[in-house]
Amino acid sequence: MQAKGNLIKMKSSVDNDRQVVYRLSLGQAEINMNDCLGKRVKFSFTGTIHCISCGKVTRKSFAQGFCFNCMQTAPEAEDCVLRPALCKAHLGIARDMAYAQAHCLKPHFVYLANTGEVKVGVTRQSQIPTGGWTRALLPR
Structure with missing residues (x-):
């Protein structure tokens, strides 16, 4: 399987068997990381960073993926989200x-x-x- 896109925080949940299931969102794909256990996985960085809020290309990301402007203005980047x-x-x-x-x-x-x-x-x-x-x- 190949997927391309912006990485965001991995999600987890508990299934009916009380096992933790980890899911990685990569672009439009959601990958069940439990299926990758014991397998070789390769990630490649393309060199381009996109803001997770506005999508703008930025040289540096802040607060888990925002451009500087969105880090200062987006409600998802407000201080209380992390604290x-x-x-x-x-x-x-x-x-x-x-x-x-x-x-x-x-x-x-x-x-x-x-x-x-x-x-x-x-x-x-x-x-x-x-x-x-x-x-x-x-x-x-």
Whole structure:
């Protein structure tokens, strides 16, 4: 299989057998990465970077794939996307309140992580890593 396009963050979900399924979006194709386990996979960089918001060719990408202008203006690139604790949407402050209603004003969770030291974090429900332990944390 060959696919060409912009890479974006890999998605994961849990299937009916409680196995984590990883999917990589590459252009219009969505590749089941579980099917690639044990196989040789080759990625080639064409040298061209496109903004994931406006599609413009840019020399450098910011905040997981935006051009500089979109990083500063697109609601998907607002600081609170990567750091939910900074979100001000509950105060009516956002680049785009419709986007904030759909993405920011959702349940968030406080978690502990062992990263060599104990880390306390905040994340949206949609960002909780998939796996068997996750089900114990989610509301039923």
